[in-house]
Amino acid sequence: MSLLNVTNLRIDFKTLEGTVHAVQGVDFSLHEGETLAIVGESGCGKSVTVKSILKLLPMPPAEIVHGEILYKEEDLLTVSKQRLREIRGGQISMIFQEPMTSLNPVFTVGQQIAETFHVHQQMNRAQAMDAAVQMLDKVRISSPRKRAREYPHQLSGGMRQRVMIAMALACQPQILIADEPTTALDVTIQAQIMDLMGRLLEEFQTAILLITHDLGVVAETAQRVIVMYAGKIVESGDVITIFKEPLHPYTKGLLESIPCLGRRSLHGKKRLHEIRGTVPSLRGSMPGCWFAPRCEHALKKCQEEMPRLKSITDKHRVRCWLCE
């Protein structure tokens, strides 16, 4: 059952220096209870894509030029404001990268979680606060009733992210969008948070759209993965296939770049592998594949024509002339 269906999404940003094509025709779907990871370098459009699902992009510079985002049967890009508000936090929730700045510093964490209950489940203040304390307990924060009266600046980074998770999962949404939830946390806390999220998502049967640049996290938690580059999907499929048999040179490059301590990398070299070159500017356009300048296997055709996203199997798609 497809919960979310994104079709041909195109998003531009109008800036003083020209139009930036942040997202250039992205298609994917998310099914009930599954974990779909989106990976890619900074600036490839993954955050912009997911933020547009709940229409959280600042709309003067950003413009959704084309596309359809179907949540069950509703197109989120055309629903009424009222309906969008019901969906935000109630059916589809989002957590962000920086827990310190994502929580309002002048309200207690209890108040901020209780607000969700108040808005979506029409609870009164006392009920909402009780429910908030219960959620804090669920995210394994000790002395939840005492903590609920504390302010974000009194909590550590890991605890703040737990509060964000509590706030997002409060109304048991169908989908959780997690935009690099552990990037700002140190490694041991990362593991705890991913663990916690995994447990809760299983309990609530919530599907998750996980943005990350950490392939380790993808391997451990996701069933399917989408690899994005310069605003486009270059490869997508189930995690095992992609990790075992990556087809796109960029995906291969990403996997090879994972540092392995004490062991030789895939090619038997000790030196850290890198993908030479840098991400292209998303302003303006270029003929051909945008990864071609950095690709070791680039053909002449790669400079001339942009390859289309082709299905190798029904679960594996690639955008590369080498795979045609």
Added chain:
Amino acid sequence: MYAFVARRLLLAIFILLCLSVIVFIAIHSIPGDLAQVMLGPAATEQAVTALRKSMGLDKPLHEQYLSWIVNLVKGNMGNSLRMGTPIIDEIINRLPVTLELIILATLLSLIIAIPIGVVCAVKRNSWFDHLLRPVSILGLSVPDFWWAVLFIILISYYFPHLYTPEYVSILENFGENMKTMIPASVALGVTMAAMVMRYVRSSLSEVLMADYIVTARAKGLTETVTVGKHAMRNSLIDVLTVVGLQMGALLSGAVLVEIVFSLPGVGRMALDAVLQRDYPVVQAVVMIIAVIFILINLLVDILYGVLDPRIRIS
């Protein structure tokens, strides 16, 4: 919270003490002998000496200061040299007028400035915003006394039924009092309104770009709640700073407005005392104004603690 207030209170008292020393030294640093200056060049040597003795000017400076400050704390501000009456009585009569003027000016400017600032911030670069910004520059650049003169002319000429030139106490007749005080307060508050409006606009614009505002929207909150509750609480902290500072400017502007509108306030009393070289009155009034300013700042400090938990719980 109580520890926070207590600390601020102690600091305020300390500052007041320092201020009293500065005020005292300032008055007594006026060039020339005080008694001589007061009696003028035609006075006899005897008269000057007699006055000096009666004013206690022959005693050492620190003794003079101590006797002044001790009396001040007891509520005795000395007597006016011009009229011989206790200063404190005059002040008790006049202070409420000035306080009413300042409070009313602040309230009116906030009532006008905050909503306008919010609209400008939420609808940045709309026609409304583009219109109000130069208007606010006008409010900032034109001096208080010009507004005061302009207002009194406009109102007494075109809306005489809305203005009462004679001051009547608010306790005696609310309506008549308002007819006198509101035009004066508006004249006084224009500059403050312009400044507050600009601050609200810039502070709120910045707050609206914060991550926690995205979170608020992502939770499904209405735009009204997002701006009115989540954004404003943060923005008001910055605005409070400006209001506190501007109230100091109001105190000095009050003198001019009191003169133009003929209000029997403390500001006018100060000016008259300075012109008449009635130094005990000058000393007393300067201290009163200083006390008011420090109390305002104390209030602002406490309000910071109320609004911002990061300051309250450090």
